[in-house]
Amino acid sequence: MKSKITARKEPIMARFCGAGFHNSEAGLYRKMSDRQFNEVVGKIYRELSPGFTRMWGGAPNWTKEEMDDFAEYCEKTHIPANTSIYLTGHTTRHQTQQEKEEYARNVADKLDYLINEKGIKNIEFYCMSNELSIEDWGNIFFELPVFKDYHTYLYREFKRRNLPVKLLATDASPYERWESIDWAISNGMVPISEIFGGHHYVNDFEPQDLDFYKVFYKNVKKTVKKLLPYERRFILGEFGLAQDMNNVNGVKMDVCKYFYDGQEAYSALMITEMALAAINAGVYACALWTFTDYPNPKGTDFRYNKWGLTKWDGDDYSPRDWLYCYGLIAKYFNKDSKPLTIETEDYYLRCGGVSNDDGSFSIAIVNRHEESTDITVSLKALSTNQPMRKYVYDSANVPRNKFGDMQSYTELISVTEDTACIQVPANSVTLLTTDYINRTPCTVEDVSEDNGMIRWSKSTDPYFCYYRIYKGDSQNFVPSYDNQIASTIVESYRDESGVAGFYKVKVVDRFGNV
Numbered sequence: 154m155k156s157k158i159t160a161r162k163e164p165i166m167a168r169f170c171g172a173g174f175h176n177s178e179a180g181l182y183r184k185m186s187d188r189q190f191n192e193v194v195g196k197i198y199r200e201l202s203p204g205f206t207r208m209w210g211g212a213p214n215w216t217k218e219e220m221d222d223f224a225e226y227c228e229k230t231h232i233p234a235n236t237s238i239y240l241t242g243h244t245t246r247h248q249t250q251q252e253k254e255e256y257a258r259n260v261a262d263k264l265d266y267l268i269n270e271k272g273i274k275n276i277e278f279y280c281m282s283n284e285l286s287i288e289d290w291g292n293i294f295f296e297l298p299v300f301k302d303y304h305t306y307l308y309r310e311f312k313r314r315n316l317p318v319k320l321l322a323t324d325a326s327p328y329e330r331w332e333s334i335d336w337a338i339s340n341g342m343v344p345i346s347e348i349f350g351g352h353h354y355v356n357d358f359e360p361q362d363l364d365f366y367k368v369f370y371k372n373v374k375k376t377v378k379k380l381l382p383y384e385r386r387f388i389l390g391e392f393g394l395a396q397d398m399n400n401v402n403g404v405k406m407d408v409c410k411y412f413y414d415g416q417e418a419y420s421a422l423m424i425t426e427m428a429l430a431a432i433n434a435g436v437y438a439c440a441l442w443t444f445t446d447y448p449n450p451k452g453t454d455f456r457y458n459k460w461g462l463t464k465w466d467g468d469d470y471s472p473r474d475w476l477y478c479y480g481l482i483a484k485y486f487n488k489d490s491k492p493l494t495i496e497t498e499d500y501y502l503r504c505g506g507v508s509n510d511d512g513s514f515s516i517a518i519v520n521r522h523e524e525s526t527d528i529t530v531s532l533k534a535l536s537t538n539q540p541m542r543k544y545v546y547d548s549a550n551v552p553r554n555k556f557g558d559m560q561s562y563t564e565l566i567s568v569t570e571d572t573a574c575i576q577v578p579a580n581s582v583t584l585l586t587t588d589y590i591n592r593t594p595c596t597v598e599d600v601s602e603d604n605g606m607i608r609w610s611k612s613t614d615p616y617f618c619y620y621r622i623y624k625g626d627s628q629n630f631v632p633s634y635d636n637q638i639a640s641t642i643v644e645s646y647r648d649e650s651g652v653a654g655f656y657k658v659k660v661v662d663r664f665g666n667v
Contacts, residue, residue: 160493169492196641197472206236223267320346328373338383352391369430388436530574
């Protein structure tokens with residue numbers, strides 16, 4: 154099978170803020186063990202360094218302890234990555250003007266503390282309620298003047314304090330309820346809402362349905378175009394696939410259906426298509442639900458959220474297949490990049506890409522053919538000073554890694570006269586990128602071991618991302634995946650095997666060089 158795609162930069166293109174996640178785990182940070190954070194959650198976040206996130210926060214009843222935990226989590230994850238943060242809170246109903254003014258002051262107090270005292274300067278967006286909810290899910294969709302009233306009080310208080318936080322409307326889900334954005338536009342919310350947003354979960358299409366991409370693109374594009382005359386952008390604040398809301402032994406099972414029916418690997422193609430459709434339609438940013446699972450419930454009233462790129466099932470924190478597919482989009486579709494225009498006449502290819510100010514670019518190709526496909530890639534006026542690295546997610550042969558390390562590139566693709574030729578597997582995602590520096594990271598110094606505790610000096614590499622630890626039975630063993638025992642972001646690791654050996658530690662930089 155042979156196909157062709159053409160990628161080009163437009164003379165004028167609005168900035169893209171990034172493809173990221175809803176980081177629910179920020180509120181569960183203190184429940185994580187050091188191992189879970191240093192070797193899984195924090196390590197994977199640092200490797201992906203997404204440009205955008207949506208998080209719970211800013212509620213009037215948020216305690217100082219909760220805010221301090223939130224700030225510490227952000228200092229270890231979102232601050233180093235310079236991730237733009239969208240916070241959404243919740244509240245109870247208030248009846249009087251005095252109650253609403255007090256509510257707005259409470260929210261502003263929380264944001265002021267985080268931004269100006271704790272230094273979380275990348276909090277950029279806020280919405281008073283998740284999915285237009287107060288007492289019940291989505292209930293103020295039917296009384297939108299209440300939503301406007303709350304945001305009006307917030308707008309006045311933020312402005313009075315010069316808080317650099319933009320209000321978002323309307324945060325509705327699913328896209329049938331995005332008509333609330335029409336209401337907000339028609340009823341005077343544009344001046345107080347500097348960004349708009351909505352959510353969608355795909356419950357009406359299966360991963361095998363190839364019409365979904367065009368349907369979702371059309372719906373997002375329609376909303377993006379409505380906002381253009383008002384110079385406002387649209388954020389896809391949550392997106393995901395079908396929910397399984399069954400009740401098991403009295404526990405509400407809020408899970409992604411395809412993680413539990415054998416379609417996890419294949420469904421990654423659809424979630425990647427969803428992101429590419431949104432980016433091609435012109436969204437400002439998008440966030441996958443969600444980055445990390447919630448832990449198992451200790452009682453029947455605990456919501457059982459199992460949607461993460463990594464599990465949280467007792468001591469099982471292993472990564473899910475989506476990490477190696479959507480994770481490529483989160484990593485290489487950078488904050489402050491500009492979307493490329495990518496065209497193809499092949500209905501079975503879904504493509505998207507971005508260019509960066511330094512001239513580098515990244516292109517993602519979802520191949521829905523049931524056979525491998527040879528693709529001619531035409532690059533119009535894109536800088537090709539170095540070959541493209543090719544990363545592959547094959548749904549029939551997922552590049553799983555028990556440490557959650559992203560897959561290495563499979564080959565370098567040379568470009569001749571603005572054209573490259575690649576072969577991609579059936580039912581796969583391929584990412585091509587020139588967004589890298591070919592280099593060797595600094596050597597790790599002072600590796601020592603004492604009773605199973607391995608320590609080493611902090612890396613001085615300017616592009617440091619994380620460490621890989623290896624163990625062999627001789628001093629001259631060659632580090633490889635087969636003898637790797639951990640990945641971590643800290644300068645120590647406890648080997649609890651009780652078996653003597655020799656250890657080596659390597660640095661991985663943010664370009665994937667080891």
